[in-house]
Amino acid sequence: MRKIVIIVTAITSVVLFYFTIDAAVGVFRPDWQLPEESDKEPLSNRIVLITQELDTPFWDKVSSGAREQAEKGGANLEIWGSYGNNQKDFLKQIEIAIYSKVDGIIVQGLDTEEFTELTKVKASSYGIPIITVANDVPMDESLRRTYVGSNQYLAGKLIARQLIVDMGTSGEVVLLLDRRKEYYQEQRLAGIQDFVEGFPNVQIIEAEAGNSREEVMAKTKDLLNKYPNADAFIAVNANFAGDMIEEIERRSKVEPYYIYSFDDDSRSLTLLEQGKLDGIIEQSPKKMGEQSVELMMEWLTNETVPLNLEGYLTDIQMIKAMDVQ
Amino acid sequence: MSSIQKKIWVLAVVVLLIMATIWISLIYYNQKMQDQYNEILERYLVMNEVTSTSQQMVTALNNYLIDPTSDNYGVIDSNREQIQQMKADVIDLKHAENEFALTNYVNLMDSLIEAADRSLLSHPEGETENARNALTEATHISNYISEMTLTLIDTELKTYDRFYRGIIDQSEEIKQLGIWLLLLITFLLLLFTYWFSLRITQPVEKLTEAAGEISKGRFDLKVEVDSKDEIAFLAKTFDHMRININNLITEIQQKAQLEKELQQSKLLLRESQLRSLQSQINPHFLFNTLNTLSKKAYMEGSEETSDLLVSVAGLLRYNLKHLDKLMTLNDEMKVLHQYMDIQKARYTDRLTFHTSVDESCLDIQIPGLTLQPIVENAVIHAVEPNEDGGVIWFRIIDGEDRVIVEVEDDGPGMPEEKIKQIMAEQLDTTKGHATGIGLSNVVKRLRLFNGFDDVIQIESCFGRGTKVIIHILKERGVVQLDETTNRR
Incomplete structure (x- = not known):
C-alpha cells in the first residue's frame, strides 16, 4: 500500500513538473515574429512600376517579369497602379512616385495632357527617369528615356494581314477605337490602315466608343445597324472585344464575322479559345517587365547612357483561333 | 532558535520563495509585453503626428500667403522644424x-x-502665381502624406x-x-x-504512546524518539523519569517484602512469648514431682503408672529443651514413642499404632518436635472422636535425596478448606495439643528448615482418613537456607 502511494506520488509529481516546465518554456521563450530589422542604409535603386490595369493577366506577367529581373539586378521594385483604367488614380500614383523621389519610374504610357505634364515637367524637375512600358507615348512630348514593348504599328500590320488572309481582298472592316485616341491605338490603326491601303476593295470603318461597357455595347449596336454588311471587326482597344462580341451575339451568330483583337485584355484569350475571336496579337509581357527593369538599372548605374530613344521592341505574334483549338 | 520553530520558518520561507518567484516572473513578463505594446503604439502615434503636422504646415503656409506676418512665418518655421x-x-x-x-x-x-x-521664396518677389502653385503642390503632398500614413499603418x-496573434x-x-x-x-x-507535520507529530505520538504504556504500569519499555527537536529532549527526560520510577518501585517492593517478613517474625516472637508465659510453672519442680511420683508408683508396685510418669516427664523435658534446636530423627522417634505410650495408656485398645521405619534414615537432622504434633493431630482427629478407636500408620521411607515421613489415619478426613489453611500457615491448630505446637507451626518450621515451600502434603478423603507426608532433604539446602536467612 505504502509502495503504491509512493509510486503514485512520484508519477504525479513528475507529470506535473513536466507540464509546468513545458508551459513555462512556452511562456518565457516567446516566438513573436517581429519583422526583420533593416540595415539603416538608405535604400538605393528604388524603382516603381505603375500601370492602370493591375491584376490583369497581361500586367501580372509584366509584373512578374519585372520582379524577377529586380531580384536579379538588385533593384528595389514596387508595383503600383490603379484598377480598371482608373486614370485619376493612375496619375496620382505617378505623382506620389515623383514626390517620393523614387530612383526610376516604369510606367504604362498614357497619351493625355496630365500624363505629359507629369512626366515632362515634374519628373524631370525631380530628376527621375521614366521608361514607358507596353504602351508608348510620343517621344517628343514626354521626356521618357525609352520605351519597352511591342511595336504597335507592326502589330496593326500583322492583324490586317491576317484579316486579308482570312476574309479575302474585299469587304467591310469595322475598327473599334478608344475615344481618347491613345498613342498605341493610333499606331495600331496606322499599321492596319497602311496595310489595307493596298487592297482598294477593303473598306475601313473607324468607330470610337467610350470606355464604359454600356457605351461599347451601344456603339456596337449602332454600327451593326449602320453597316449590316460588315464582314470583320477589329477591337483596336482590346478591352472592347468582350462587350462588342456580346452585343453581336445578341443579334446573330458570331461565326460569320471575322473578329480580331489584342492580348492586353484579360478576356481576350478566353474568347479566342471559345472561337469567338478569330485571332489575337500576342505580345511578350514578361519580357517587357524584365527588359524595362534591366534598362532602368543600366540607366541608373550609368552603364548605357543614353538609352535608345526609339525603344526596345519585344516580340509579337499572331495567334489564330484554330491554333488554340 | 528552537528546532520546531526552525521547521516552521523553513516551511514559511519555502512558500514565500515560491510565491515571490511566480510574482517576479509574472511582473517581468508583463513588463515585457507592455514594452512591446508601447513600442508598437509609438509607431502609430509618430505616423499620425506626421500627418497632422504636415496638414498644419499647409494651413500655416496658406495663412501666410494671405497674411504675410512674421507670426505666421514663425508657425511655418516651427512646423518645418517639427517635420x-x-x-x-x-x-x-x-x-x-x-x-x-x-x-x-x-x-x-x-x-x-x-x-x-x-x-x-516666390511670395516676396511678387510671383504670387508661382507661390499659389507651390501651395497647391504642398497641399497635394500633404494629402499624399495622409494617405500614405494610412497605408503604412495598414501595413504595420x-x-x-x-x-499580435503570438501575444494572444x-x-x-x-x-x-x-x-x-x-x-x-x-x-x-x-x-x-x-x-x-509528520516530523512534528510523529515524535509526539510516540511520546503519547509511551506515556500511555507507563500510565498502564509498564515501566520496562524504552521511550525512543528519533527526531532532533524539543520532542526528542522531552522523550529523553521522560525516559529518565521512567527509569527512575522503575527503580523506585523495585525499591519499594523490596521494602514491602522486608516489612512483611519482619511482621511474621514478630508474630512468631509473640507466640513464643505467650507460650513461655503459659509454661511459667517451674519445670524443675514439675520434673522432680513427676520423678517422685514415678518412684512412689514403682515402690507401690504400680510399674505401669511409673513408666507412664517417666514418659510424661521425658516429653515435658524434650518439649522445653529442644523446641528451637535441631534434633536427629532418632530423637524425634523416641519422643514420639513416649507420647504414644502415654496415649496408649489413655485410649488402650481404641488406639492402634503401626510403625514402619527405615533405620538408615534415623541419623538425619530435623527441627525438634516435628513429628509429634503431626501424630498428635491424627490422634486428636482420628482416634479421639471415634468410639471404636482408630489406626495410625507411621512410616519413614528413604527417598533418594530426601527422607519421606508419612502419617496416615483412618479418621473422618480433613475438609479441603482446612488443608488450604494449614498449607497457608494460617490456622491456629494449637488447640488440644499437648505441647502447644500445632500443625501450622510444624509446616512453617519445616519450610524454614528445608528452604523451600513444598515440604508437606496432606491427602485427605472424606470418611476414609487423612495422610500427611513430609519431606526432609538429606543434604540440607545450604544455599536455600542462606537465602532464607538473608531475606530475613
Whole structure:
C-alpha cells in the first residue's frame, strides 16, 4: 500500500513538473515574429512600376517579369497602379512616385495632357527617369528615356494581314477605337490602315466608343445597324472585344464575322479559345517587365547612357483561333 | 532558535520563495509585453503626428500667403522644424517589410518642405502665381502624406498581425501555466506539509504512546524518539523519569517484602512469648514431682503408672529443651514413642499404632518436635472422636535425596478448606495439643528448615482418613537456607 502511494506520488509529481516546465518554456521563450530589422542604409535603386490595369493577366506577367529581373539586378521594385483604367488614380500614383523621389519610374504610357505634364515637367524637375512600358507615348512630348514593348504599328500590320488572309481582298472592316485616341491605338490603326491601303476593295470603318461597357455595347449596336454588311471587326482597344462580341451575339451568330483583337485584355484569350475571336496579337509581357527593369538599372548605374530613344521592341505574334483549338 | 520553530520558518520561507518567484516572473513578463505594446503604439502615434503636422504646415503656409506676418512665418518655421525632427523618428521605424514605403514617406516629407520653401521664396518677389502653385503642390503632398500614413499603418497592422496573434497565444499559455503551476504547488505543498507535520507529530505520538504504556504500569519499555527537536529532549527526560520510577518501585517492593517478613517474625516472637508465659510453672519442680511420683508408683508396685510418669516427664523435658534446636530423627522417634505410650495408656485398645521405619534414615537432622504434633493431630482427629478407636500408620521411607515421613489415619478426613489453611500457615491448630505446637507451626518450621515451600502434603478423603507426608532433604539446602536467612 505504502509502495503504491509512493509510486503514485512520484508519477504525479513528475507529470506535473513536466507540464509546468513545458508551459513555462512556452511562456518565457516567446516566438513573436517581429519583422526583420533593416540595415539603416538608405535604400538605393528604388524603382516603381505603375500601370492602370493591375491584376490583369497581361500586367501580372509584366509584373512578374519585372520582379524577377529586380531580384536579379538588385533593384528595389514596387508595383503600383490603379484598377480598371482608373486614370485619376493612375496619375496620382505617378505623382506620389515623383514626390517620393523614387530612383526610376516604369510606367504604362498614357497619351493625355496630365500624363505629359507629369512626366515632362515634374519628373524631370525631380530628376527621375521614366521608361514607358507596353504602351508608348510620343517621344517628343514626354521626356521618357525609352520605351519597352511591342511595336504597335507592326502589330496593326500583322492583324490586317491576317484579316486579308482570312476574309479575302474585299469587304467591310469595322475598327473599334478608344475615344481618347491613345498613342498605341493610333499606331495600331496606322499599321492596319497602311496595310489595307493596298487592297482598294477593303473598306475601313473607324468607330470610337467610350470606355464604359454600356457605351461599347451601344456603339456596337449602332454600327451593326449602320453597316449590316460588315464582314470583320477589329477591337483596336482590346478591352472592347468582350462587350462588342456580346452585343453581336445578341443579334446573330458570331461565326460569320471575322473578329480580331489584342492580348492586353484579360478576356481576350478566353474568347479566342471559345472561337469567338478569330485571332489575337500576342505580345511578350514578361519580357517587357524584365527588359524595362534591366534598362532602368543600366540607366541608373550609368552603364548605357543614353538609352535608345526609339525603344526596345519585344516580340509579337499572331495567334489564330484554330491554333488554340 | 528552537528546532520546531526552525521547521516552521523553513516551511514559511519555502512558500514565500515560491510565491515571490511566480510574482517576479509574472511582473517581468508583463513588463515585457507592455514594452512591446508601447513600442508598437509609438509607431502609430509618430505616423499620425506626421500627418497632422504636415496638414498644419499647409494651413500655416496658406495663412501666410494671405497674411504675410512674421507670426505666421514663425508657425511655418516651427512646423518645418517639427517635420525635420519627425523624419529622424520615422526612419527609426524602418524594418525590412516597410523599407520602401517608409523611404517614400520620408521623401514625401522632404518634398513637402521643398514645396513650402519654394512657395515662401516666390511670395516676396511678387510671383504670387508661382507661390499659389507651390501651395497647391504642398497641399497635394500633404494629402499624399495622409494617405500614405494610412497605408503604412495598414501595413504595420498586417506586419504585426503575427505578433499580435503570438501575444494572444501567449496569454493563453500563461493561463495554462497558471493552472499547471497551481496544481504543482498545491501538490508539492501538500506533500511537504504532510512530511513536515509528520516530523512534528510523529515524535509526539510516540511520546503519547509511551506515556500511555507507563500510565498502564509498564515501566520496562524504552521511550525512543528519533527526531532532533524539543520532542526528542522531552522523550529523553521522560525516559529518565521512567527509569527512575522503575527503580523506585523495585525499591519499594523490596521494602514491602522486608516489612512483611519482619511482621511474621514478630508474630512468631509473640507466640513464643505467650507460650513461655503459659509454661511459667517451674519445670524443675514439675520434673522432680513427676520423678517422685514415678518412684512412689514403682515402690507401690504400680510399674505401669511409673513408666507412664517417666514418659510424661521425658516429653515435658524434650518439649522445653529442644523446641528451637535441631534434633536427629532418632530423637524425634523416641519422643514420639513416649507420647504414644502415654496415649496408649489413655485410649488402650481404641488406639492402634503401626510403625514402619527405615533405620538408615534415623541419623538425619530435623527441627525438634516435628513429628509429634503431626501424630498428635491424627490422634486428636482420628482416634479421639471415634468410639471404636482408630489406626495410625507411621512410616519413614528413604527417598533418594530426601527422607519421606508419612502419617496416615483412618479418621473422618480433613475438609479441603482446612488443608488450604494449614498449607497457608494460617490456622491456629494449637488447640488440644499437648505441647502447644500445632500443625501450622510444624509446616512453617519445616519450610524454614528445608528452604523451600513444598515440604508437606496432606491427602485427605472424606470418611476414609487423612495422610500427611513430609519431606526432609538429606543434604540440607545450604544455599536455600542462606537465602532464607538473608531475606530475613
